Amino acid sequence: MTRVTPGIVVIALAIAAFLLAFLVVPVVTVVYTAFSNAEGGFTLAHLRAFAEISLMRESFANSLYVAAMTVLFASLLAVPLAYLTVRFRFRGAVVIHTLGVLPLIMPAFVGAAAMQLLFGRSGSLNLILNDAFGFTVPLMEGLNGVIFVETLHYFPFVLLNLAASLANIDTSMEEAGQNLGSSGVRLFRKIVFPLALPGYIAGASLVFIKVFDDLGTPLVLNVTNMLAPQAYLRVTSIGLEDPIGYVICVILVLFSIAAMGGSWWFVQRRDFAIQTRGGVSAPRRRLTPWQAVLAYGWISAVMLLVLSPHLGILLLSLSKVWSFTVFPEQFTLAHFATVFEDSTRMIWNTFLYCGLAALLDVVLGTAIAYLVLRTQLPGRQLLDHMVTVALAMPGLVLGIGYLRTFRGVDLPLIGPLTASWLIFVLAYAVRRLPFALRSCMAALSQVHVSLEEAAENLGASRWHTVMRVVVPLMMGGILAGFVTSFVTAAGEISETILLTSRESLAPMSYGIYLYMQSIAGRGPGAALGVIAVVLIGLGTWFSHRIVASRSPHDVPGEKT
């Protein structure tokens, strides 16, 4: 720990000012607008108006229902998979890890369009079913469709968190249970699952928040009686003056914070500590033949489902005519040509916005990590907490907050802020900052402070030490943070739809949405979607490589 210098204070204040301006103030503005009347006084009239509109009550109920059902179905998919990977010895583990990543690289609203063609009213599946058995399944109708699409997209959150949690359980607990005569489902229910609960709760609450706030998927599926689409419709068609839109935003924020806070509280409340940990990793059991059949069957079924949007979007991007047939009948590369002719600008915009946002994130993340872990600045934890709040901020709310707060702000060279490229960079950066910060914190905590002390003993200044010693040693974590920020921003749609004021400013995600809205345009939209998926997939693979290459024994600082 080093002393506090004026330079440190200035940097801390600058970061605080940034967070205040682009996170706190916009959100406070939204809340203020929801609870103030024309004269600026406090009023509950808008909230009452909201409660009096039956459509709003219905939307609220629908959003809750969809979020809860998605958590349920995501758990049904993820829990068996997580248990399989951690407790059994078999070759499927790699497959399951792939399963955990594949859905996340495809933005949910892109997958939604493809899934309509596969599972919709006249989708491939229903055409086959109708031909063979004379009935169809309404998988994609109304709220069902939203639940289906979101489940496939978000179940990895439960899978990854739960698998990590299961891997940490000491097997002596299970053995103790077995010695006392418990086995099978009972053992899982009484011993294993409760011990893995923190991971499950963390994953499930994340799924809940994401689904509750999602705008793109319901819009693509023509479902409007949910909260996020209602807020969007009201703000775009009635205008920024409509108070009901803000009331919806407040509800979205409250639920997000409640879900996150609730999961945190739940984990804190109970003692999940396990005495021995580390060397005793669970011995993996062999699968009996019957178990193997079940396990591989389940994995293949899930794999098929998970891959279907990817396959669908690829087919769509290559199909000339795909209408009322199981598969497209004619193939073409023309859609990719259209995209490269018309929309290279959008691809470039995505690189520009997401690159700058990710850069901003790692710079801020590194600075905050340093302030929190390496200085004794009073109130430094506050920065960390402020960033964490951003995790619970729906993109829609931040977008509306920006439009409202920065309306009429004119910057030299850039022009009106809300109609400029800068607004995307800021919005993307603020919402991804928590991911980048976690990476940077983890990286910095693995750098031993003695290295910095050595540098300073040799006469290096603080700045010099940070730039020449700390940052190079943190580089793996910083890169991983950069890539995470970049790929999550590239697939973002909620705030993008709101903030796009001109087509030339639009990033790829908006382009996909726009193309999907035109008659002959599903093809180019899908082509752009394929490009986005490849881009995000490569980025994710790259960041996994970076993280994997930093195995614990070569953590710098411990070697010396």
Add this chain to the structure above:
Amino acid sequence: MSPSRIAFAAALLVPALALADTVTVVTSFPKELTAAYKKAYEAKHPGDKLEILNKNTAAGIAYVREQPAGSRPEVFWASAPDAFEVLASAKLLQKVDGGNPAIPDKVGSYPINDPDGLYKGQALAGYGIMWNTRYMAANKLPLPKEWADLAKPVYFSHVAISSPSRSGTTHLTVETILQGEGWMNGWAQLLAISGNSAAITERSFGVPDGVSNGQFGVGLVIDFFGLAAKNSGMPVDFVYPSVTAIVPANIALVAGAKSPDGGKRFIQFALSEEGQLLLLQKEISRLPVMPTIYGKAPAGYPNPFSGSIQAKVNFDSDLSESRYYVVVSLFDQMVTFRHKELAQATNAIWDAEKRLGGKASPQLEEARKLVFTPVVDDRQIADKALLALFKADKKDETASRQKAKVEEEWAAKAKANYARAVELANSAK
């Protein structure tokens, strides 16, 4: 670099900058159309940059209204004439002189250009029915000719329509039916068609897209959606019913725009022969306002000037504008937000009809009346107070509360009617 050289370089740069106008166009038209115009226009005026803002009509109006004078977009370009009336009455449009003398004043009896000169017709549009030929064959559905056909039981769950609150062209379709069939009959038809619908799509594109890929069998669409899909090789067909109107899609210069001269240049281009010819491209397939262009169109291209489209309805845009907000809200409260209940009630009625086999039944009659009667009747819609309430300023709190109350009453009544109708139809003997 010496100061004089810098001055010279600056002098070279300045005129180039001054000439380069960015022309921002707010439009609800699909990307195929805007991309073609952008390419052609920028090739013709290399100094200008055309910037497209794709928004649905309602969002486009809200956007123009919220920009301060001086930084507004230059051009507003959309199908719905009412949208231009709304903008004109808010003094957001500016008169453009000139235009193309080869464009006539009227199509049928409908004026192509705004009599006050605030907006000009740029293309013509009719409304009609589009269907997926494979879907129709697979489900053994008869091919529809008139709106009334779609209100028949055989089309249950095969139709798609958008909502007028989200799509300006759907509003025109709805208003055309209301004007052509009369308020009560028109709603009866609209409610039955909506009850037969599988979905009320969020944007008007949702209908042709869903029909093209076979999600829906039949859809109510603006003509170019159907024609463009057909001409791009989709297995679809399109027909104009007799109760249709030919209405111009307009283009206008926004008052208080950043570079009005650039805006005028683009409008001039869109109205010129070159601009009109672009409309014939097969993925655009719109009807030009310049009659001579049809000479260059492929055989079988519909021509509103030659009488190849029978447009029975003389669209009254003043009437349409006066009740715009009521019609839009009424549709949402009775149909969009209550679609599930409406479809259930419609289904129950069709089931009962089939079960009774044409036998008269007071319960069934009552059920039909409950479902296919608008909650606002023809006397109420003429009420000036109601129309005024829906046009009131959104900042007027008492008015918005009052309006919300009225809407809530409609919603509650519609919901109760549909529920009662299901009971009646199920018990009909």
